[in-house]
Amino acid sequence: MPILPSKTFIERKARVVGYHDKGIIVEATASSGCTQCAKGQGCGLGLLSRPRSWQLEIDVPACWEGDPVPPLNSEVTVAIEKTSVTRLTWLVYGFPLLAGLVVAGLGSVVSDSxxxxxxxxxxxxxxxxxxxxxxxxxxxxxxxxxxxxxP
Structure with missing residues (x-):
């Protein structure tokens, strides 16, 4: 039973290249005619693909447990929520940078060092x-x- 795609996801096609104990290993490829990349907006593929030697492990959802796993070299669709990307960006970049600036500012007020x-x-x-x-x-x-x- 697949999860229904929505506008709140960044979706990409990927190819199954192997299996692991909880699911499949996929390799995402960039589409040559990505309209968002052509406009300079980015499509989010960088989140789902890496250099050729890097592979992404995807856990098979619990609702698929009765269904067979996708065969090798088959095309699947993987997605990540846009809100997850925003949250992760804030956690990794925004919060530490903001905290560092605030603490450094307080330190410069407290001491002339x-x-x-x-x-x-x-x-x-x-x-x-x-x-x-x-x-x-x-x-x-x-x-x-x-x-x-x-499939």
Whole structure:
């Protein structure tokens, strides 16, 4: 039972190149005539594809468990929610940068030390990076592409 596509998803066609214990391994390819890329808006394929040696593991949804998994070299559709992309961008870039700027600004007000503000800024960025890794934990699955259609 496939998940119905919607305008809230970034969808791409992918080819099944293998299997793993919870699902399939796919390789997404860029379409040569992508109208959004031609307009300079980007299509989101960068989220779903990487260099040729990189492969994406997609878990098969629970609602498909009775259905057979897609065969090798078959074309499937994978998608990621646009809101997930926005949330992830804010968590990875926006929040640590904003926190670093605020803390560095406070540090420059509190002390006249030349290196305190830059030290605080980069310290907060590093702590933010490590903190996100542990804070997201198992919730990282919310930001993974999903299988929405298969033959």
């Amino acid at each position: 030349t290196w305190l503000a830059p030290g605080l800024f980069f310290g907060v960025l590093m702590c933010g990076m490590v903190g996100l890794k542990y804070a997201l934990g198992q919730r990282a699955e919310l930001f993974r592409p999903r299988l929405i259609d298969a």
